[in-house]
Amino acid sequence: MSAPLYQLKAEFFKTLGHPSRIRVLELLSEREHSVAEMLPEVGIEPAHLSQQLAVLRRANLVTSRKEGSTVYYSLTHPGIADLLTVARSILTGVLSGQAELLEDLRASVRKGG
Template identity: 80%
Template structure:
């Protein structure tokens, strides 16, 4: 019995785990709002701040999370940092999410109407 060199075994994370991690990254209201704004166009940090409504340090942390996840990219122009989406499909995802939520909320409104009708 001969023994060869030890092989390193790497096990890729299952796709469902990667998806879960992706959605965890989206799991903060400030990050969602940043992505919504960047879906429209590139923004500087100074433009994002009043729209997001959080402290500058907190916005910086949220942008760092989005950068590490490769959802946004940044470029510096003088002393101004501009952010943009790395992939336009992020905007598509947000749009689809809005449509799904519209359907869910519509269904809940129908249930509420049914409950009110039972009170009569």
């Protein structure tokens, strides 16, 4: 018997639950990148980047191709880029609401309330 969809979704989001993996996916949302191009953008050691790319490959979120000695990575599905865009939109709304609440609290303190 296969796992329920909600369990598969949980595993999917667990795979996304690492800042380096999110940064890699953001970069690949723009275009394919080589490991050398991603290293300065992700800001982790080469071995750690390779580990994170392996996790993303096993989850079938990225694919790779070799050209000479250079390995290029790309997203397996354009929906991944869409998901990151939606997440950014949600976070923008949440943070905006928190900023408004913080300003209201500051105004209340200034008024002595």
